[in-house]
Amino acid sequence: xxxxxxxxxxxxxxxxxxxxxxxxxxxxxxxxxxxxxxxxxxxxxxxxxxxxxxxxxxxxxxxxxxxxxxxxxxxxxxxxxxxxxxxxxxxxxxxxxxxxxxxxxxxxxxxxxxxxxxxxxxxxxxxxxxxxxxxxxxxxxxxxxxxxxxxxxxxxxxxxxxxxxxxxxxxxxxxxxxxxxxxxxxxxxxxxxxxxxxxxxxxxxxxxxxxxxxxxxxxxxxxxxxxxxxxxxxxxxxxxxxxxxxxxxxxxxxxxxxxxxxxxxxxxxxxxxxxxxxxxxxxxxxxxxxxxxxxxxxxxxxxxxxxxxxxxxxxxxxxxxxxxxxxxxxxxxxxxxxx
Ligand code: EPU
Numbered sequence: 001x002x003x004x005x006x007x008x009x010x011x012x013x014x015x016x017x018x019x020x021x022x023x024x025x026x027x028x029x030x031x032x033x034x035x036x037x038x039x040x041x042x043x044x045x046x047x048x049x050x051x052x053x054x055x056x057x058x059x060x061x062x063x064x065x066x067x068x069x070x071x072x073x074x075x076x077x078x079x080x081x082x083x084x085x086x087x088x089x090x091x092x093x094x095x096x097x098x099x100x101x102x103x104x105x106x107x108x109x110x111x112x113x114x115x116x117x118x119x120x121x122x123x124x125x126x127x128x129x130x131x132x133x134x135x136x137x138x139x140x141x142x143x144x145x146x147x148x149x150x151x152x153x154x155x156x157x158x159x160x161x162x163x164x165x166x167x168x169x170x171x172x173x174x175x176x177x178x179x180x181x182x183x184x185x186x187x188x189x190x191x192x193x194x195x196x197x198x199x200x201x202x203x204x205x206x207x208x209x210x211x212x213x214x215x216x217x218x219x220x221x222x223x224x225x226x227x228x229x230x231x232x233x234x235x236x237x238x239x240x241x242x243x244x245x246x247x248x249x250x251x252x253x254x255x256x257x258x259x260x261x262x263x264x265x266x267x268x269x270x271x272x273x274x275x276x277x278x279x280x281x282x283x284x285x286x287x288x289x290x291x292x293x294x295x296x297x298x299x300x301x302x303x304x305x306x307x308x309x310x311x312x313x314x315x316x317x318x319x320x321x322x323x324x325x326x327x328x329x330x331x332x333x334x335x336x337x338x339x
Contacts, residue, residue, distance in 0.1 A: 006020060006021070006022065006023065007020070007021055007023070007024045008020060008021075009021050009024075009048075009051075009056060009060065009064065012024070012048050012051045012064070012066060013048075013051035013052075013054055013056055014050070014051055014052040014116050014117075014231035014235060014236065014237055015054075015055055015056070015231075015235045015236060015237050015304050015310070015313065016231075016235030016304050017055070017056045017057075017235070017304065017308075017309065017310045017313075018307075019056045019057075019058060019059045019060060019310065020059045020060070021046070021059070021060045021061075021062065021063075021064040022060070022061050022062055022063060022064075023063050023064070024063075024064045024066055025063055025064070025065050025066065026066045026068045027065055027066065027067055027068060027069065028068050028069055028070070028091075029069055030069065030142070030144060030151060030179045030180075032069075033065070033067070033069075033144045033149075033177055033179060034144055034149040034151070036063070036065055037144065037145075037146060037148075037149040038149055040063055042146050042147060044062050044063055045062060045063050045065055045146065046060050046062040046063065046064045046065070046339075047064075047065050047067065047146075047177055048064055048065065048066050048067070049067050049090065049091070049117065049118040049120050049121035050093065050094065050116060050117035050118035050121055051117075052116035052117035052118075052121075052231070052237060052238065053117060053121065053124075053125060053237055053238070053335070053336050053337060054237065054336055054337045054338075054339060055237065055310050055313055055314060055317075055334075055336050055337070055338045055339070056310045056339050057309070057310035057311045057313075057314050057338060057339060058310070058311075058339070060339065065177075067090050067091050067118070067120055067177065067179070068091040069089040069090050069091040069120075069179055069180070070089050070091050070092055071088075071089040071092070072086060072087070072088055072089070072092070072097075072100060073086070073087040074086055074087075075087050075182060077187075079184070081187065081188070082186055082187050082188050082189050083184055083185065083186055083187065084106060084184075084185050084186075084187055085139055085182050085183070085184055085185075086101075086106065086182065086183050086185055087180055087181070087182045087183075088119045088180060088181055088182075088183065089119065089120075089179070089180050090118060090119055090120020090121075090177075090178050090179045090180055090181065091118055091119075091120060092118065092119045092120075093117075093118060093119075094112070094115050094116070094117050094118055094119055094122055094127075095113065095114050095115065095116070097109070097119050098110065098112060098113050098114075098115075098217065101185060101213075102213055102214050102217050105187065105213070106185040106186070106187065107185060107186040107187075107190030107191065107192075107213045108132075108136070108137040108183065108184070108185045108186055108190070108191070109132075109137055109183070109185070110213040110214075110216040110217040110220065111129060111130040111131060111132035111193055111196070111199070111216060111217075111220055112127065112128070112129055112130075112132055112134070112220075113217045113220040113221050113224070114220065114221050114224045114225070114228075115127055115129060115238070116231055116237075116238060119180075119181050120177075120178040120179060120180070120181065121178070122134050122181065123138065123141055123159060123161075123166055123168065123178060123181060124166055124168040124169055124178070125164045125165065125166065125169060125335065126159075126161040126162065126163070126164060126165060126166050127164075128163075128164070129220070129224075130193070130196040130198070130199055130220055130223075131193045131195055131196040131199075132193055133161070133163075134161070135156065135159070135161035137183045137184055137185060138156055138159065138161070138181065138182075138183065138184070139156065139182040139183060139184040140153050140154060140155050140156070140181075140182045141153070141154050141159070141178050141180060141181045141182065142154075142178070142179050142180045142181075142182075143168075143176035143177060143178045143179060144176065144177045144179055145175065145176055146174065146175055146176060146177060147175065151179070152176070154167075154176075163242070163245075163272075164242050164335055190212075190213050192211055192213070192216060193216075194211065194216065194219075198223045199216065199219050199220065199223070202219040202222055202223055203215065203216075203219050206219075226297070227297045227298045228295070228297075228298055228301060229295055229297075229301065229303055234303050234304070234305065235303060235304030235308075236295065236301050236302065236303045236304065237301075237302070237336045238301060238335075238336075239275075239276075239300045239301060239335050240300060240301060240302040240317060240334060240335060240336055241275040241279075241300060241317075241320075241321075241332045241333065241334055241335055242275065242332070242333055242334070242335045243264075243272050243273060243274050243275050244272070244273060244275060244278075244330050244331065244332050244333075245266060245270050245271070245272050246270070246271055246272075246273060246330060247269060247270060247271075248269050248270065248271060250329070250330075251263065251271040251273070254273075254328060254330075258281070261273060261277065262274050262277055273330070274300070275300050275324075275332045276298055276299045276300035276301075277299075278324045278327075278328055278330060278332065279294065279299035279300065279320055279324060279332075280299040281327065281328075282320065282323045282324050282327050282328075283323075284299055284320055284323070285299040286299075288305060289312070289316055290308060290312060291304060291305040291306045291307050291308035291312065292304065292305070292308040292312040292313045292315070292316045293305050293308075293316075294316070294320070302316060302317060310338075310339075314338060317334060320332075
């Protein structure tokens with residue numbers, strides 16, 4: 001465990017917002033996490049993983065605990081020869097984990113290539129992309145209680161995963177720190193998923209008909225690099241808003257005025273519409289207000305062109321929300337956590 005007093009959080013959040021923490025504590029083991037919880041008042045702790053899903057609008061006058069636990073352990077092969085359980089420490093970078101799986105021939109996470117953030121924070125919002133969500137490969141996770149430091153195991157059912165949602169965002173919000181995740185991966189008969197339009201188009205362009213997990217991962221990386229900004233070059237937090245879900249009735253009205261609106265039916269009566277499309281139609285794509293902006297290739301992503309403050313980015317987000325509501329009557333909510 002190493003400490004750093006009164007430190008900038010700029011390199012700990014992918015938006016690159018320069019706010020100060022009272023102190024940064026780096027936890028490199030479960031025991032470190034437990035020790036910090038025993039020593040400090042729980043209300044004085046602020047937990048940070050990959051910092052890829054947060055917008056910091058003010059200084060954090062708390063002890064910022066950076067979860068930096070590393071390591072991979074093959075747990076077992078309890079489900080026959082085709083499946084393996086891999087336990088991954090919460091502080092591992094998500095994309096490094098995906099690459100580890102591709103290199104070792106473990107299937108299941110190739111569609112989730114290049115998602116920013118860490119393994120330990122991925123279950124909180126059930127990260128997803130290109131037809132796959134974390135819940136599809138999740139077996140269980142270990143998490144430390146922020147109240148008393150006890151280590152508990154959460155099964156798939158315990159986590160209550162939904163679209164960008166889990167128990168860690170609802171009834172157990174801010175109550176646990178995920179220290180490791182165990183994934184159920186395939187060894188041979190990989191369930192290749194290429195139905196998502198952009199993946200099949202990319203593979204077809206390359207004349208690949210029977211893709212390997214590496215080829216699917218490469219296709220996803222190509223698609224993401226074309227549309228999404230690299231946080232190392234330009235600060236961002238991936239999708240800033242969630243895609244809103246509306247009723248069939250509201251959607252039918254909307255479609256009369258906007259026949260080209262893209263949509264995904266959910267169940268029998270609900271429709272998910274892309275927030276990126278709504279924001280683009282509201283005229284924000286590629287717009288810039290000082291250093292706060294909307295990405296020019298994907299309107300769902302807000303960006304920090306350099307020295308934007310968190311408040312400036314938040315002001316832009318609120319303006320977008322207001323104008324989307326005004327134009328379409330639809331409320332879009334942030335996917336990122338705003339502090
Ligand atoms: N669209 C526009 N204009 C835009 C952006 C999108 O018209 O500026 C349209 C696209 O043409 C497309 C539709 O909206 O018809 C959907 O766009 P896309 O396929 O890019 O996906 P998305 O709904 O914008 C979601 C996830 C992404 C994930 C992709 C791919 C959410 C909030 N976001 O985005 O997740 O990578 O699908 O599966 O569900 C993230 O969470 O950080 C993230 C990038």
